[in-house]
Amino acid sequence: MELKNLTAVDFRAMMIAGSKRLSENVELINSLNVFPVPDGDTGTNMNMTFLSGIERLKQESTNHVGQASEALAKGLLMGARGNSGVILSQIFRGFSQSCKDKESLNAQDFVDAFVGGVEAAYKAIMKPVEGTILTVAREAAVRGEKKLERTDNIIEIMESIVRGASKALDQTPELLPVLKQVGVVDSGGKGLLCIYEGMLASLKGEDTVEENDDKGEKDIQIKHSHSMFDDIVENPLSMDDITYGYCTEIMVRIGEGPTVQKDFDYDSFRELLNTKGDSLLVVNDEELVKVHIHTENPGEIMQLGQEFGELIKIKVDNMREQVRALEADEQALQNQQNNASQEASSIPQVKQPYAIIAVAAGEGVADLFRSIGITEVLEGGQTMNPSTEDFVKAIEKVNAEKIILLPNNKNIIMAAEQTIQLSDTPIAVVPTKTIPEGIAAMMAFNADLSLEENKEAMTANLDSVVSGQITYAIRDTEINQLHIKKDEFMGIVAGDIILSNPVLEDALVATLEEMMEDDSEIITIIVGEDGDMESAEKVAEELMANNDDIEVEVIEGNQPVYHYILSAE
Template sequence: MQHTKLSGETFYNMMVNGSNKLKEKSSFVNSLNVFPVPDGDTGTNMSMTLRAAVKEIENSKHLSIGEISRKFAKGALMGARGNSGVILSQILRGISKGLENKVEADSQEFANALREGCKSAYKAVMRPTEGTILTIIKTAAETAVNCCTDDITELMDSVYKQSKIMLDRTPEMLPPLKKAGVVDSGGMGLIIIFEGIMEVLRDNIEVLTTDKSIANTVSVINNYNTQDIKFGYCTEFIILGDSKKVTQFKNDLELHGDSIIVVGYDDVIKVHIHTNDPGIVLSKAIQLGELSKIKIDNMREEHRSLLSESVHEFAIEEKTAAVEDSYQELKRYAFIAVAMGEGIKNIFKDLGVDYVIEGGQTMNPSTQDILDCINRLNAEHIFVLPNNKNIIMSANQAADVSDKDIRVIPTKTIPQGITCITTFNPEADVEENVEELTSATDMVKTGSITYAVRDTEMDGVVIKEGNILGLIEGEIKEVGEDVFDVLEKVLDEMIDDESELITLFYGQDCKEEEVDVFFTNIEEKYSDIDVQCYKGEQPLYYFIISVE
């Protein structure tokens, strides 16, 4: 269908449909992760960023395109998760700038808005890398600006086609993509958004408003109380295992919940259950094979949230009442850290961190999550420890929109975060501490043990799905079949003559008795080095290793 002008309503439909499209395909985008480790989350981060933006424009369908784009960009900015989500939010921020104060937009104005989106994205990245989502938005902007047509549908068709061609070239720009045999995941996410936009323009799709679906849900939920929910956790996941065991597994689950759906085909088993103990269900499931796409929702919490018209997608560990927060005495310093695993979160709390946000690999907190913690602290100076390279941009974005003195220390790993908090000197001035904490990140080496989620070849090393992977500073250094064999080899490579301390954090999939045996052997092997071991309970990673 031809569009010579974009109204606010059409723009609304474009953005919502783009968000819906990305949500449908987020798992596919995640699978394009270059490294074959189980923490590819680009699709999830981009999708959740857009969903936060969509929530911001509920009930705004009939506003001007300038106003809707402004609200949409604000929602994306505050909901941005991970580097890909932050970059996407900056693209939308630039588009909003290009559409500012406009009731409608013609093809040239929309093309200029895409160019502003490109400029904003490049400015947000300290060292822009080509072959990424940045290259795709640059191609989109250049194509739009150079497209001589009054028809916005035709313009976006050209944008989509040229962007897709450029996406297919990204492996030639970035050797890691070529080695892994994938295109850039962030670029693919943007292409999928363009697909959703094109559907609306071409087929004149009117997307159902989110607020209607919420209203309908609330009307149903109002018919029962939270206490009426017998099993509180809606648990869904996929088992990559023998589907012949479906019947027995379903029978095993009957004692642990209701609304049970277990469907198997080939080597995949899809599971849905309402239960009061997701841990038991997952521990039974993992005996059948590798788990994927785990999703656990607290239905009682959702019920309460819907009734109060307040939905919070991310749980902050400390649930201190807002009234109590408002009476906090002003203190000089406060800390916020991001971590996953009960053991690791407790270590940060014991070291004096004020708030620990649950998050990390596959679960990046949003700008708003970090800002919520900042707003609850009454301190002259607030330090944020992201502890993950994919959270640093969100933390910086939260600092930018806060009126408090926020210092983001760019910690990329849990060991770096722990080293920083132990280095902190409450008697020193803030600039001194910033310098010391930033320097402290170089004092610690980080390793980790996880597993491969797909077959690949990297630097001449053949990796098979299910192999145990040993990483040092994010690079795969060891591949094997046994967790402890790989762990020992990684330790041997990390330790040198200057090493004084080894710290192991073991994950939720490790057996404590096996860890104890290994710990004893390591103490004997490195008798001149202090060795510590903690129950981290982190998912996905059997071990996180720190060597100082």
């Protein structure tokens, strides 16, 4: 197969196929989590991020690759979840910037777009780490550049890109020791490989994705076209945009029925239809042919189709009537908005000087944050990372002159930081990685200070707290010479698994002992939905009885994933 010019239709189809392949492998990607904790969500984050991009892409009706890729990149940016999702959004942002002025892509443009994606992703990361999705993206692009020296066939180049990504993924354990220790490849890299594999399958005609077709309808392999009707967005803006008024679709079963007059020939049929209207699309296989056309004579289109077989599906929409209805709806909506605006204008909208938005999971944790001055709690955390768009909506909701974001999870920091370029409101992101760090940051907040002064003070105060968590192991593994058995309870301190114990209370006591230092004064135990309040209070009493200078507070947090969240100050 040979493809020397990639159209917007090709681009849309291959991205949808890439999304499909990624979705099919979400659980596999999640299972590649290095730590055996029940929070492996790389696949979920990448999938939700890419689905956001595909949704925006489908809304963009264009024959321009640059415009289509821009829509995809915008959707990815707004939907980015977790570090893997943010990096993925940057890869395709760079891809989009490289081809923004291109109506279609030749082989050189195609390779340049992958190289641009790598450059954008590396620039976005303050400290790039090899053995990750970055390595996979870079090596894939390098393979594409080398293949370009020998061919201008985009399909062959994409095959090399996939091979490069696959080989790079296999090498990630050699570059990142923790992967080799646990015996897995990088999960983000695996997700990117899945996307690239889907893109290649689409270009080779091996993975044709139809959207919103009725169940039971036969899949149609595309000939002379790489699109299906369901990719088309019928969106006439006004009467002036309509030359032919009836959006007409037919499906014909070739060679069947009493009206058959001639054998079907794709080229002559399409050439004839091209004189009957515009927005023409014809796809077929050996048994069926589907037609989409804007025409003034739907009946004639049906008759032409019947010359080759029987009509098994007909759809005709009067686009002029649709425009009339849309204009009426828009006018009604405008009147409603004007009325609402007039009512709202009588109420003064005063921005508050500061708003602090924190990410937290669990009703009790959210209540705790509100009690110490958090303006808005954005639900999320492990296994449910909020997207960049979620942050943007929260920022709009709080209506403040200055915003401080507390991600409270290392996998959410990048998504929070992306909001800075998307909002006109001054924003500071304090890089909190845990709930205790979020609380410590709030202790240093001063409404009389500037945004930068608050960020500096709040960030500096993170060192005043040691964070810990208790959760269970989802598999047997060995990390840093620590033997961990499935379903045992693990103690995690400052992001490192330090112990494993089959008894929850014993794991809690041992972890707290590791966290406590000579100058520790306050211990906090936040009890999760799977934790035990009575057991936590018992441990707290014993700690205070054995340590005169220690005060222990037990809070019902109701958080998922972690039986207990711990802090020592």
